[in-house]
Amino acid sequence: MVWEKEQECMSRVDLEQVQLERLQSTLNRVGTHVPFYRNKFSEMKLDYESFNSLDDLRQLPFTTKQDMRENYPYGLFAVPLRDVVRIHSSSGTTGMATVVGYTRNDIKTWSNLVARILTAAGVGADDVIQIAFGYGLFTGGFGLHYGAEKLGASVIPISAGNTRRQIQIMQDFKTTALVCTPSYALKMADVMMDQGINPSGLSLKYGLFGAEPWSEGMRQEINDRLGITATDNYGLSEVMGPGVAGECLECNGLHVNEDHFLIEILHPESLEPVEPGEIGELVITTLTKEAFPVIRYRTRDLTRLFPDSCPCGRTSHRIERITGRTDDMLIIKGVNVFPTQIESILFEIKGTQPHYNLVVERERNEDQVTVMVEVVESIFFDEMKKQRTMVDLIKKRLAAELGVSVAVKLVEERSLERFNGKGNRVRVIDKREL
Numbered sequence: 247m248v249w250e251k252e253q254e255c256m257s258r259v260d261l262e263q264v265q266l267e268r269l270q271s272t273l274n275r276v277g278t279h280v281p282f283y284r285n286k287f288s289e290m291k292l293d294y295e296s297f298n299s300l301d302d303l304r305q306l307p308f309t310t311k312q313d314m315r316e317n318y319p320y321g322l323f324a325v326p327l328r329d330v331v332r333i334h335s336s337s338g339t340t341g342m343a344t345v346v347g348y349t350r351n352d353i354k355t356w357s358n359l360v361a362r363i364l365t366a367a368g369v370g371a372d373d374v375i376q377i378a379f380g381y382g383l384f385t386g387g388f389g390l391h392y393g394a395e396k397l398g399a400s401v402i403p404i405s406a407g408n409t410r411r412q413i414q415i416m417q418d419f420k421t422t423a424l425v426c427t428p429s430y431a432l433k434m435a436d437v438m439m440d441q442g443i444n445p446s447g448l449s450l451k452y453g454l455f456g457a458e459p460w461s462e463g464m465r466q467e468i469n470d471r472l473g474i475t476a477t478d479n480y481g482l483s484e485v486m487g488p489g490v491a492g493e494c495l496e497c498n499g500l501h502v503n504e505d506h507f508l509i510e511i512l513h514p515e516s517l518e519p520v521e522p523g524e525i526g527e528l529v530i531t532t533l534t535k536e537a538f539p540v541i542r543y544r545t546r547d548l549t550r551l552f553p554d555s556c557p558c559g560r561t562s563h564r565i566e567r568i569t570g571r572t573d574d575m576l577i578i579k580g581v582n583v584f585p586t587q588i589e590s591i592l593f594e595i596k597g598t599q600p601h602y603n604l605v606v607e608r609e610r611n612e613d614q615v616t617v618m619v620e621v622v623e624s625i626f627f628d629e630m631k632k633q634r635t636m637v638d639l640i641k642k643r644l645a646a647e648l649g650v651s652v653a654v655k656l657v658e659e660r661s662l663e664r665f666n667g668k669g670n671r672v673r674v675i676d677k678r679e680l
């Protein structure tokens with residue numbers, strides 16, 4: 247099933263024409279109504295009206311989170327507040343929050359794009375969708391909610407938290423699709439196990455997960471333990487919220503809604519395009535946003551483009567699940583290390599749990615990383631020799647993957663803190679004072 251076949255399956259040539267026209271009108275919009283862009287364009291003597299190819303995009307300035315903070319709260323809005331019908335804000339964990347606005351049309355577009363994502367992930371009007379994302383300033387809850395209603399599904403706006411109640415409702419209301427973070431889905435599986443509830447007795451068929459990076463191993467684990475088909479979806483409040491990209495049931499990369507978002511994948515330092523298929527920073531230009539258009543927004547999220555076409559029939563490009571962020575990349579002894587690389591190895595090792603922390607310390611000017619990893623009870627309470635073998639195995643596999651050696655410490659099942667929600671899944675405890 248495709249929600250908007252005409253748009254989602256259009257030829258690349260037609261799509262590029264649509265993108266160019268929409269880019270042109272977005273540039274007109276920000277060049278006229280947003281002083282931040284108007285000033286930048288005039289400083290750069292940018293003649294955007296003469297743009298005649300999508301490659302001209304590369305002449306445009308970038309927008310960063312810092313720019314949004316400096317224009318807090320409404321400085322980057324392209325319409326007067328009277329035309330804004332919704333305001334969301336991203337969490338201000340590392341400084342001032344960023345504020346985004348939506349016109350009535352923006353909400354319509356947003357709902358539609360989320361309906362596309364839901365359809366691609368197997369969900370339809372007959373489904374009962376439990377939305378366990380927080381409802382509030384965070385875009386996850388309301389974003390998915392409006393899209394699910396647009397689809398005609400039955401929506402349970404349960405919001406985040408209270409896992410036992412989530413499970414009770416899931417049983418009683420016969421939920422068929424779950425929306426939350428992937429780590430929260432695993433937490434639900436843990437609690438079900440504690441309560442002696444067998445997930446195969448539930449009506450659950452699909453899980454749509456996002457708002458934090460996860461690995462293929464974690465998907466397998468969720469699929470196996472909850473007996474569902476889990477898909478990944480992507481969005482960020484600075485650009486719109488959920489609905490930017492999502493996986494189809496091929497589960498092999500996220501289709502980007504390219505008629506609404508123009509994407510680039512750039513080297514995070516040189517800011518030049520990477521070779522097709524190589525990992526780089528995702529940079530997004532909105533093409534249809536009215537209240538809060540953004541030009542070349544540096545997401546800090548790392549991904550790569552899948553060049554091949556998808557058997558599902560959608561012609562949009564797919565990106566790989568987000569493999570990390572440019573700002574949680576750790577440089578250990580000069581080597582770039584991403585927490586997700588460690589996660590994918592741990593998933594391959596039997597007996598380890600998907601929960602881990604990384605402790606980074608600097609001793610005598612040398613960085614030391616300790617991977618604290620939860621292991622199942624039988625191993626944790628096993629004889630020293632078996633524990634030793636486990637530690638050695640993990641160390642060996644990690645060294646081969648990362649190209650740098652790390653220490654490994656086994657900890658008891660469920661002794662590490664669980665994370666839930668965007669920006670909170672900090673698995674890295676950096677004790678270096680850099």
Ligand SMILES: [Zn+2]
Pocket residue numbers: 494495496501556557558559560
């Ligand atoms: Zn597909």
